[in-house]
Amino acid sequence: MKTPLFICAAATLGLLLTSPVHAKGKNSPTSLRAAIEDLQMKYGDRYPQAKAYLKELDQKANQSGENFQKLQQRALRAHPLLTNTPVLFVERAQYLSDHHNTETIFQTDEVCTHKYRPSGPMKLLDVATGKTKVLLDPGKDGSIRDPEVHPDGTRVIFSMRKNIQDDYHIYEISSKGSGLKQLTSAKGVADFDPCYLPDGSIVFSSTREPKFCGCNRHIMANLFRMEADGANIHQIGKSTLFEGQSSVMPDGRILYNRWEYVDRNFGDAQGLWTVNPDGTNHAVYWGNNTASPGGVLDARMIPGTNLTLCTFSSCHDVPWGAMAIIDRNLGVDGRKSVVRTWPADAINLVDKGNFDTFKRVNPKYEDPFPLSETTFLVSRMTQTKGKKGRPMGIFLVDTFGNEILLHSEGRGCYEPMPVTTSKPAPVKPITRDYKPNGTGTFYVQNVYIGTHMQGVAPGEIKYLRVVEAPEKRTWINNPWSGQGTQWPAMNWHNFQNKRILGTVPVEEDGSVHFECPADTFVFFQLLDKDKMMIHSMRSGTSIQSGETQGCVGCHEDRNSAVPLNTQKQPLAMKRAASKLSGWKGKPREFSYQGEVQPVFDQHCVSCHDYGKPAGQKLNLASDRTLVFNASYIDLWSKGYVNAIGAGPAAIQQARSWGAANSRLVKALTVDHQNIPEHKDVRLKRDELEKITTWLDLNAPYYPTFQSAHPEGLAGRSPLTPAEVGKLGKLTKTRFVTGHNHRQGAQISFERPELSPCLSKLDPKSKEYRVALALINEGKKRLTQTPRGDMPGFKPSDRDLKRLKKYTDRKKIEEANRKAIQEGNKRYDRDFQ
Numbered sequence: 104m105k106t107p108l109f110i111c112a113a114a115t116l117g118l119l120l121t122s123p124v125h126a127k128g129k130n131s132p133t134s135l136r137a138a139i140e141d142l143q144m145k146y147g148d149r150y151p152q153a154k155a156y157l158k159e160l161d162q163k164a165n166q167s168g169e170n171f172q173k174l175q176q177r178a179l180r181a182h183p184l185l186t187n188t189p190v191l192f193v194e195r196a197q198y199l200s201d202h203h204n205t206e207t208i209f210q211t212d213e214v215c216t217h218k219y220r221p222s223g224p225m226k227l228l229d230v231a232t233g234k235t236k237v238l239l240d241p242g243k244d245g246s247i248r249d250p251e252v253h254p255d256g257t258r259v260i261f262s263m264r265k266n267i268q269d270d271y272h273i274y275e276i277s278s279k280g281s282g283l284k285q286l287t288s289a290k291g292v293a294d295f296d297p298c299y300l301p302d303g304s305i306v307f308s309s310t311r312e313p314k315f316c317g318c319n320r321h322i323m324a325n326l327f328r329m330e331a332d333g334a335n336i337h338q339i340g341k342s343t344l345f346e347g348q349s350s351v352m353p354d355g356r357i358l359y360n361r362w363e364y365v366d367r368n369f370g371d372a373q374g375l376w377t378v379n380p381d382g383t384n385h386a387v388y389w390g391n392n393t394a395s396p397g398g399v400l401d402a403r404m405i406p407g408t409n410l411t412l413c414t415f416s417s418c419h420d421v422p423w424g425a426m427a428i429i430d431r432n433l434g435v436d437g438r439k440s441v442v443r444t445w446p447a448d449a450i451n452l453v454d455k456g457n458f459d460t461f462k463r464v465n466p467k468y469e470d471p472f473p474l475s476e477t478t479f480l481v482s483r484m485t486q487t488k489g490k491k492g493r494p495m496g497i498f499l500v501d502t503f504g505n506e507i508l509l510h511s512e513g514r515g516c517y518e519p520m521p522v523t524t525s526k527p528a529p530v531k532p533i534t535r536d537y538k539p540n541g542t543g544t545f546y547v548q549n550v551y552i553g554t555h556m557q558g559v560a561p562g563e564i565k566y567l568r569v570v571e572a573p574e575k576r577t578w579i580n581n582p583w584s585g586q587g588t589q590w591p592a593m594n595w596h597n598f599q600n601k602r603i604l605g606t607v608p609v610e611e612d613g614s615v616h617f618e619c620p621a622d623t624f625v626f627f628q629l630l631d632k633d634k635m636m637i638h639s640m641r642s643g644t645s646i647q648s649g650e651t652q653g654c655v656g657c658h659e660d661r662n663s664a665v666p667l668n669t670q671k672q673p674l675a676m677k678r679a680a681s682k683l684s685g686w687k688g689k690p691r692e693f694s695y696q697g698e699v700q701p702v703f704d705q706h707c708v709s710c711h712d713y714g715k716p717a718g719q720k721l722n723l724a725s726d727r728t729l730v731f732n733a734s735y736i737d738l739w740s741k742g743y744v745n746a747i748g749a750g751p752a753a754i755q756q757a758r759s760w761g762a763a764n765s766r767l768v769k770a771l772t773v774d775h776q777n778i779p780e781h782k783d784v785r786l787k788r789d790e791l792e793k794i795t796t797w798l799d800l801n802a803p804y805y806p807t808f809q810s811a812h813p814e815g816l817a818g819r820s821p822l823t824p825a826e827v828g829k830l831g832k833l834t835k836t837r838f839v840t841g842h843n844h845r846q847g848a849q850i851s852f853e854r855p856e857l858s859p860c861l862s863k864l865d866p867k868s869k870e871y872r873v874a875l876a877l878i879n880e881g882k883k884r885l886t887q888t889p890r891g892d893m894p895g896f897k898p899s900d901r902d903l904k905r906l907k908k909y910t911d912r913k914k915i916e917e918a919n920r921k922a923i924q925e926g927n928k929r930y931d932r933d934f935q
Contacts, residue, residue: 129447132166134504135175141477141503142182149183179499179507184474185230188521191238191259191278192482192497193247195222196514197421202319204373204398204422205345205362207248208293210310211270214320214578219267222246225259227522228497228510235510238280241265249296249518252278256524260286260305262295271295273307273333278522286333288931289915291908293324298349298357300380302530303331306339306357308347311916313909314574316344316362317598318369318587326359328380334928337537337919339382341624341645343574343599345373350403352377355528358388358402358411364749365572365626366597366641366801369587370418370458371752373398375411381533383650389429391642393436394752396424397458405473410442412473415449418458423469425449425461426481426500445481445500469495472520477502480519485511534650537920541621541648544680548673549613550629552656555756556638564609564637566630569683570800571602571623572643573692575808576909577902579818583730584841586749591810591818591891592730594803595739596748596842601693601800605683606634613656614673617681621648628799629657629757634792636761636799641750686796687789692806695735696892699797700725702790703734710780713857717780726851727885727892729820729827729838731804733848739802740845743767746802748842762795807891809898809906812884816840819891821852821884826877833874834860852882 136157143153156178159165165174198207199218209219224240225247238259241247244266251260257278262271273287273294287294289311297307308324316323324347326340340346345362352358356377364372374390389411390399397418405412409432416424426445434440437454444450445468452460466484473479478501485496485508496511497519510516535543550564575598583592593600604625607617619625626640638657646652675681685691703711703723711723713733718724721741723734738744744767747760762768771791775781786794797803810818816827817840831838838860839846849860855878864871889895898906915934922929 137503146183189227192519320578355531423467426468535647536649543646543650546653547615568628579813583817603686607681610674614675616675694806695804726853762798809902821881836860
């Protein structure tokens with residue numbers, strides 16, 4: 104049931120009316136008076152000096168300068184929620200900047216391990232006296248992060264590593280500093296961001312299912328859950344990249360940030376999501392389609408409100424930025440639902456610029472914690488000028504315009520929170536099972552209900568296609584510059600491969616009902632009678648074994664009243680759930696060379712080939728080039744493909760991309776009738792469907808993330824970057840290594856002598872002979888070691904090592920789930 108909008112609006116209005124804009128300035132007598140009066144009204148005798156503070160504030164001498172600052176400090180430090188309540192924090196330096204704001208774990212044997220640096224101890228601050236005491240010191244080479252206080256106030260859970268050879272593990276200690284316990288101990292994985300759940304179990308983020316970001320080489324993490332003693336660790340999040348910074352909502356759900364991108368830009372795809380503690384019902388909360396900020400971090404619900412406190416950050420930055428308040432009832436994306444920000448002008452950056460726009464924010468905030476609906480603890484820069492690496496201190500910030508430094512020391516102070524009791528959230532029941540190879544059930548009431556469906560008439564949608572976006576399990580060192588970098592190259596302008604799990608019918612009333620494999624990251628596409636895409640998700644979801652998950656429509660407005668038909672049961676729900684049965688055979692990673700190229704070989708290459716007039720206009724030959732093949736390069740570079748690539752954050756209109764508006768499909772189905780040479784070219788329905796499906800899947804190329812030539816250009820070429828450079832000099836050709844160009848295929852490894860780059864050279868020259876010899880060497884290497892678009896492909900030894908780790912971790916996951924099924928307990932130590 105949705106909260107009435109007038110209640111949400113009232114809560115929002117209250118915050119707006121106490122903003123610095125209305126309070127006549129930040130850290131002013133007016134803002135201090137408002138705060139004192141608010142504390143007096145709320146807490147009465149628990150804030151006994153209120154009248155005295157107000158009397159002092161009435162004196163002109165106390166309304167500015169040092170006198171005002173001292174009074175402000177005394178009045179706000181006396182906040183009843185901080186009186187006799189220590190503030191927990193970690194003393195450390197800011198993380199070293201890396202590829203993304205999630206890159207702070209520096210796991211062993213990974214690309215950024217060397218950026219790990221030790222931190223200081225976890226401490227307790229007495230706000231009244233300013234004194235601190237050490238709760239736990241990790242040692243000179245160790246590091247502590249992500250502390251969280253138990254709702255009963257007696258325990259603290261956190262992540263710690265002992266040195267650079269260790270990884271982060273989950274520990275627990277009493278809030279008095281005794282009884283240290285290690286809860287996780289798996290080798291070669293990082294466990295971090297722990298959070299107590301209402302039933303006493305623990306959710307945390309972990310690299311236990313090793314996967315890597317599509318746009319670089321960094322290891323990612325998903326949500327896992329364990330019992331209070333560390334038993335039966337199992338995965339509850341399956342997105343392809345990162346899930347972290349969990350907090351518990353008042354209704355018992357988990358609020359977390361997720362970074363994942365399907366057919367969209369890498370940099371603006373990190374918003375807030377929710378999930379039940381058992382891993383069911385992952386759902387968008389806020390910011391999934393907001394272009395700026397590039398990351399929404401540190402989210403917690405503000406007590407007594409429907410509002411969310413968080414950090415608006417950037418993609419390529421450490422995890423800091425602007426502190427912000429979101430009212431989700433005003434929208435799940437964009438400026439309209441942002442109540443206010445610190446600094447105040449940062450609100451003007453929402454939906455402006457790009458995924459790194461919030462780098463401009465000054466000062467920067469991190470780790471906000473809501474004490475009440477008006478008062479927050481937060482780490483903030485103690486200086487607003489100077490070089491990077493400015494230290495962070497603990498600040499008390501309120502909605503009246505006050506912002507005071509409570510404590511700073513050493514390298515910086517992070518993750519402040521009070522050590523006190525809090526109201527526990529209700530326990531949500533477990534609604535799933537733990538069967539191996541289980542399935543869940545999805546249903547949609549009416550696919551026509553939703554935004555961005557203009558022009559789609561009832562009855563047009565005949566099918567729903569279920570597509571898996573497999574995770575990336577390996578990486579190489581030489582990238583292809585698609586939209587962002589691909590390590591190795593996968594596609595022209597996008598990061599994923601795709602696996603079609605099946606296609607199911609859409610009923611006349613728009614309803615759909617089907618089974619889906621559990622623990623599989625999938626997205627859905629709506630298809631017409633010819634099985635061409637009308638609309639596509641550009642995010643993903645998953646389902647747990649035994650779970651039933653449903654929605655009203657596709658891209659429905661999550662805050663609008665929906666015309667539910669309570670009298671008639673949807674047609675699809677009157678029958679058994681549809682089964683998924685693959686696509687033209689068993690589910691498999693989509694291969695351009697395997698599915699699409701044979702159609703061109705059959706009907707087109709006799710004319711559209713190297714050295715032929717039609718081939719000059721459009722080369723549809725299968726010959727492999729440095730990274731892809733000739734036809735794939737020509738179709739993309741010459742504008743025959745209307746795929747979205749790594750597209751924008753915003754939801755797109757129906758039929759705005761894909762086969763429906765493709766120049767290639769038009770050429771094959773309409774234009775060819777007017778070309779004499781094409782009069783006898785007739786594609787079978789099955790052949791045309793292979794091409795349209797490829798386009799609707801965003802025109803992928805490689806069926807695997809693994810590489811046979813990890814040291815080659817983009818991890819695909821049989822020639823190294825140095826050899827490609829030499830070939831370029833010999834042929835006076837600039838071989839491009841990215842999508843943003845119109846250069847056709849320059850090399851043929853199948854027929855080296857036809858390579859267009861040689862056409863500039865005299866066949867009798869030394870340069871020609873040396874260049875041809877290099878291309879022939881590439882041909883020889885591909886014959887000996889087929890790459891990912893060839894029969895006989897085998898991953899490199901380095902990839903096989905990573906794949907073995909993935910398989911080994913999967914076996915442990917299965918053993919833990921079996922233990923849950925059987926009522927037993929398994930611990931990390933049982934697998935060591």
